[in-house]
Amino acid sequence: MGRAFLTLLIGLGLGALAGAIFGWFRPIQDVSAGINELHPGYKADYTVMVGAAYAIDGDWDQVQTRLGRLEEPDPAAYVVVLAEQYIAEGRNPDDIRNLVRLAAHFGYTTPPMQPYLPPSPGQAVP
Amino acid sequence: MTERKQRFPWALLLIGLILGGGGGVWYAWFLNPVNLVDVDPGQLNATDQRAYVLLVSEAYLQDQDLERARSRLQPLRARDVATLVSEQADLALLNGDAASEVRALATLAEALGGNPLAAEVFSGTSQPTSMPEPITATFAGIPTVTSTPEQPTETPTLLIPTATATPDFLVETQLELVALEQVCEDDYPSGRIEVYVDDALERGMPGLAVQVDWVGNQDTFFTGLKPEKSAGYGDFQMESNQIYTVTLVGLAEPVVGIDSAPCFTDSGVSQLPTYQLVYAPSPPEEP
Secondary structure (H helix, E strand, O other): OHHHHHHHHHHHHHHHHHHHHHHHHOOOOOOOEOHHHEOHHHHHHHHHHHHHHHHHHOOHHHHHHHHHOOOOOOHHHHHHHHHHHHHHOOOOHHHHHHHHHHHHHHOOOOHHHHHHOOOOOOOOOO | OOOOOOOOOHHHHHHHHHHHHHHHHHHHHHHOOOOOOOEOHHHEOHHHHHHHHHHHHHHHHHHOOHHHHHHHHHHHOOOOHHHHHHHHHHHHHHHOOOHHHHHHHHHHHHHOOOOOHHHHHHOOOOOOOOOOOOOOOOOOOHHHOOOOOOOOOOOOOOOOOOOOOOOHHHHOOOEEEEEEEEEOOOOOOOOEEEEEEEOOOOOEOOOOEEEEEEOOEEEEEEOOOOOOOOOOEEEEEOOOOOEEEEEEOOOOOOEEEEEOOOEEOOOOOEEOOEEEEEEEEOOOOOO
16 A cells, blocks of 8 residues: 555655646747846846947937837836946947947936047036 | 356546546636747747747847847747748738837848749848839830829820739739829928828828839839838939939839929929828728
């Protein structure tokens, strides 16, 4: 009797393991992700590209829509932190300028950003 | 004395496997389904992938760094990124997306070696590949045309376009000339043929070929190149003292008798007239 019960338990355990693995590798739902699920590195590059596009078209509504897809709780803070990170890491100056431009439009500029600010008069600097 | 040999309970093991397997699948599908995090662009859903490609295109417009654009597209794992971007450019053109978006996609597609239809309209770096051979000796009767620009003829026969540069998907829509005006004003550009093409919702339709014929010559321009005026706007600069025929290729009847003879403005200045042609979908026929 004990042996039979043990066999049943082993069968249940092995079956559950195999079933779960099968279920995760063959999902019935769409498992494609949104931009908010991008790896942080891709998210950063995405934000740089948003800044590049903004430099071309100046469409701030578009910027907000695109940054909204990242689903960051505070897009402005995210851009500012990213810009400062790029500056600290000595990244591509053009990328930094694109990020700083976004940050400046959000109304945030910090001392490290000053050299990368576009020469537009009237920009508020806290 | 014989020892009774106990048989292994295979049936119980099988029952356990079946029950356990079912439970495992149920757990993986419903209780704790897969949730992707930290994905690369290739794992994005189709909508977000298109948004990503568009963004790469717009970034390319700024930095003109083709290798960077290529590396940004590489995670999409497309067999041919040029085709991928070309198809998206053409789709954007078809959908009447913003001209700036179509232009960005077309520019990148071309740079990658693609040949999108949209590039013929927006990039200006490639010649249309589907243009007909130049038409010759088809204008003999033009000098005798008596129709005025204000009254375009309904059955033009002087020019029969023998080929179309317009893709088939656009030919399905029939348009008609709803307005034709001559402008002769001091403060307005002179000598132009200005074409406006609107859809049923009065939105400009970019990417449409407009063919202009005059004695011994032919030219084609496209709507959508000056989106600041209208997505469906295109223009052409006339020479003086010519009679022009304007054809919205494959979509409307040719308009003949566009006369570029000088006119006089209110202040008495002689200049070439400008003609404004407005096309819109034909109204539904009465039953």
